[in-house]
Amino acid sequence: MSDAAIRTAVLGAQGRMGSEAVKAVENAQDMELVAALGRGDSLKKVLEAGATHIVDLTVPDVTEDNVRFAAENGLHAVVGTTGWDGERLARLEALLEQNPQVGVLIAPNFALGSVLASAFAAKAAQYFESAEIIELHHPGKVDAPSGTAARTAELMGQARREAGVGPSPDATQKDPGGARGAVVEDIHVHSVRLRGLVAHQEVLLGSAGEQLTFRHDSFDRASFMPGVLLGLRTAASRPGLTHGLDGYLDLGL
């Protein structure tokens, strides 16, 4: 291992994603796994281990504290944990202004196909009257809607607003049980939790007589690991906040 290895601490290391990330970092020639923290472990272990980077794959309740700790101690952070709403992102941006050498990637989804599907959907959303999202995940997931769906809806909603497109047509007058799903940026998001699934999303776009569907499926958490490693290899050269792995890719969209 060279001196320049990316000294990585994985937070949430015993979780579904964290345990995959531990293996991916251990197998990467240019990285060294220096710490693997679980619930109840002190963040001081990260500093004692001499980490230069953290990967956060924990739970929405603790991720902000973890990233704050990293930034205040000059560590770069690659974050897959969900729960990063506008307020949290704004606080993080302010913190990074005080720690301008630190790079933080908040990635709602590390899978390249998912990043592409969301970017294509955002590009296409303004050209259709109706837009809805269905996200489908394993039943162990603690949050709904998924971070990916929330981010996709934000990007699509923003593009539709800028293009002057109004809300999707919808005559629903009675929906006492919330059958029309959550609404993010005027876009209805439907969450399915089903044994056997990993992480899946469909964006449905409709106009008179036609439908365009963008579907992405992660069948295995291995699909997320190239994105985690890209984040670790890139974060130090991108100081400040990057929201979405697309910020590290040249999608040209």
Ligand SMILES: NC(=O)c1ccc[n+]([C@@H]2O[C@H](COP(=O)([O-])OP(=O)(O)OC[C@H]3O[C@@H](n4cnc5c(N)ncnc54)[C@H](O)[C@@H]3O)[C@@H](O)[C@H]2O)c1
């Ligand atoms: N960005 C992506 O591509 C992507 C992909 C999959 C999952 N996720 C997100 O990653 C997060 C984790 O998902 P998961 O399926 O691995 O969940 P999980 O419940 O399997 O794992 C979370 C782990 O974090 C641990 N933990 C809790 N508090 C901690 C703390 N303070 N310090 C260290 N560890 C702590 C838990 O004990 C658990 O082992 C979720 O928010 C999920 O939505 C993101």
Ligand SMILES: O=C(O)C1=N[C@H](C(=O)O)CCC1
């Ligand atoms: O399994 C999860 O939990 C996932 N979380 C992210 C989200 O909420 O979008 C990414 C996909 C998998």
